[in-house]
Amino acid sequence: MIAISALALLVLLFVPIWRIDLTAPQYPEGMTMQIHADHFSGDVEKINGLNHYIGMAHIENDMFPEFTYLPKVIVALSVLGLVASLWGKRILLVLGLITLTLFGLWALYDMYTWGYHYGHDLDPHAAIKIEGMAYQPPLIGHKQLLNFNAWSAPDIGGWVLFGVMGLLAGVYFLEWRELRRKRSKT
C-alpha cells in the first residue's frame, strides 16, 4: 500500500498539480494556467499579455527556483516511501506522512507568498493603477480581480498528492488499530 503511494507520488512529475482558471466578459472561452512540478502550461502568454496593464510581473519558468528542486524533492519523497514500505518500520511511515504533510503545507505557503508578491509588487509605471487594489490570486477557491473571475484549485497532481496523504494516514490508522487490538489481546 505504501509502495503504491510512493510510486503514485512520481505521477506528480508528469501531471499538472494546481490550476488557476480565469474568465472575463471578453473571455467567455476562459483561460487556464496549470502549475506542474517543473513548469507552467496553459494560456500563460495570454495572461502575461493582459497582466502588463496593471504592472504584474511577466510569468516565466526561470523565475521559479522551485521548478529546479521540486522534482528532486518529489523523487526523494517517493524514495522515502519506498524505503518505508520495504523496511516496514512504522516510524518511517510516520516520518513519511509528516514529511509529506510538511511538504504540502510548504507548497501551499510557497504558492501563497508567490501569489502575494505577484499580486502586490507591481510595476510603479503600470498603465492602470487602482488605489489599494492588489491582484493576489486566490490560493484555493474563487476571487474577483477587476473584470476577471479567478478560481484556484488542485489539478490531477494535487488530487494525487491529497490521495496519497489520505492513503498513508489510512494505513497508519489501520496499523495503529491492528496494534491496539493485538495489544488488548495479549
Place this chain on the structure above:
Amino acid sequence: MKRPLLMTGGILAAVGSGFFLMNALPSCKPKTTQAMVTGNAAEKVYVKPGSYDEFYDFVSGGFSGQMSVYGLPSGRLLRRIPVFSQDPETGYGYSEETKPMLMTSHGFIPWDDAHHPEMSMTDGSHDGKWVFINGNNTPRVALIDLTTFRTKSIIEIPNSAGNHSSPFSTPNTEYVVAGTRFSIPMGTDAERDVPIDSYKANFKGTVSFIHPEKETGKMSIAFQIKTPGIDFDLAHSGKGPSEGWMFFSCYNTEKAHSLLEVNASQNDKDFIMAVNWKKAEQYAKEGRGKKVAGKYYSNWWNGSTHSAENTTYNEVLQLDPVELGDLIYFMPCPKSPHGCDVDPSGRYIVGSGKLAALLPVFSFEKIQAAIAAKDYEGEYDGIPVLKYESVLHGEVKKPGLGPLHTEFDGNGNAYTSMFVSSEIVKWNLESLEVLDRIPTYYSIGHLSIPGGDSRTPYGKYVIAYNKITKDRYLPTGPELTQSAQLYSIEGDKMELLLDFPTTGEPHYAQATPAEPIRERSVKFFRLEDNMHPFAAKGEKETKVERRGKEVHVWMTTIRSHFTPDNIEGVKMGDDVYFHVTNLEQDWDVPHGFAVIGAGTAELLIMPGETQTLKWTPDRIGVQTFYCTDFCSALHQEMQGYIRVSPAGSNVTLKASTSSVDAS
C-alpha cells in the same frame, strides 16, 4: 333652384359611393406582401443573440468584386471576403504581400465582377473546404480557403473573354470549369487583329478545365477545349451515373456580333453542350492536345510566408473536339438557355431557356443511348447535334415567364426562378407537373437551396436573389440596396420568411451546413510558423535598415504599443516599408496600422501575421502613425512618430521604443 341642388347632392352621393365601393373591394387591387407573410415567419428566422446560424450562405458580391458571407436563417451579414477588388478595410490589394494576388497578363487589375460561388466537393457533396468564385470581366477564378475565409489562389483564364460560365466543379473538385461568354479571335497578333464582322470566320470559344491541387489549392489549367464561335452562359457537372460529364448552356448560336438582344434571339433553339471530360482528360494524358499561345497568371497565397506568389504561363494545352471526336455533343435547348442544372440523382439535366415558354428536362440515359446510336439531327461546325426528342425526358409546360435557374430539394422536386414573372415555381421531376408558385420581390435571378446543386440537398429553404428591390426597404436615393429573400420549402407550400439586403448584385450563392466549416476555423496564425522574410518575431528582432533609397522597418505590435514607435533618419525621396508583425497569439486581437498621407490604405494584421505597407513621405517633418483597430483599453495610446528630413540631411537612421524606466 332646388332641383339643381338635389342633382348636385345625387352626383355627390354617387361619386361617394363609388369611392366607398373601390375601398370596400380591395380584392380588385393586386396583393401586397403583407398578405404573403404568415404568422410564425419571425419565429423561423430568429436566431437568438449568442447563437449560431445553421447554414453559411456564400453570396456573390457582383460588381463589388467580393464575396459576402451570411448566416441562415437569420440573414445576418458575417463577413465580406475581398477577392477580386482591393479592400482598404483589410489592406487586401494594397499591402506588398497581397498586391500580387491581383496580377494578370493585363497587369495589376484591382476590380472584377464576381458572379458564381461554388463549394468544393467530395463524392458530389459540399465538403466545406473551399469556395470558388469567377471574375467575369478580366477572366479569372478565385479559390477561397474556408479555414481562414481568405482568397487563397486566383488563376487567369487565357483565350477567354468574360468568364461567365464558371467556376462549376466536378464531383471531387478534380476540375472547376471556365467557359467564355464572348467568342473571340485567338492566336498571333495578326490573327487577332481582324474585322469584327468576320466573326463567323475568325471567332472561337473555349471552355477551360482548371485543376486545383488538393493540398495547396494552387491552380493550373489542365486543358482547354476549343469550341465553335458561340457564347457560354452557365454550366453544371454530372454526378452519379452522369459523373464524368459537364454540361454548358450556350447562346448566340446565331453567331451575332452586334445587337445581340435581337440578333442572338432568332433561333428557336440554342444548345446545351455536353462535354465528356473524362475523355478530355484521357486525350490530354495521351498527348493528343496542342500547346497554343495564351499568357496567364496563377497567383497563390503562401500561408507560411504570409505573401502571394505569382507563376506565369505562356501557353495552354488545347484540345480540338472536331479533330479528336467523341468529346462534345450539342443538345438543342429552347431558347437562349441560362441555367443548366443536374438533379441530385445525376439522371436529369434541366435547361432554363430565358425566352422559352417551357422547361426541357433531358435524360442522361437517353443522351448516352443517342450518342451510342449516332442519333444526330446534324452537325454544328463539325460537332454532332443530338435530336431534341431523342434526349428529352419531358417538358414542364407553362412553368412561368423567363425561367433562369433550377435547384433541387432532394425529395424529387425542382425549384425554378422566373425572372420575368418574378416568382419561384416548384415542380416534380418525374411527373413534370407544377406543384406550387410564389412571388419574389422583385425579378429573381438565381435561386439556391443549401446543397441544392449537389448530391445531398438540405431541402429546408430556398433563397431568391433578386435584381430589383424598389419599395422593399427604406429608400437610399437612386441607388437602392440589393436583396435576397428566404423561403421555407419544408411544407407542400412555399412560405416567405425573410428579406435581407446584400452587398453588390447577388448573382448566384451557395449555402452549406455551418458545422464542418465552423469546426475548422483558424483562430490565429502561429508566430513560430511565420516564415515571412521581414518578420520580427519578438521586440528584440525589430530594427531599421537602409537599402539605398529604401528604408525597411521591422516593426511589431502588441497590446498596446508599436516597437519601434520613434523612427528618425528617413529622408525625402525614400520609400519606407513598414513590415508589421502582430505578436499577439490570441483569438480576435488584430492590430491596424495607418500612417499619415499614405496613398494606399491601412494594414489590418492578424495575430502571428506580417504585412507590409509602402509609404512615400511627401513632406519634411515629424509624421505620425497609429493603430486603427480598437485593441485594448490603451488602444488610443498605440501611436508613434516618424521623422522625415531633407534629402541631403545627415540625421542618423535610428528606431526606438523607450519606457519611462529608460529615461
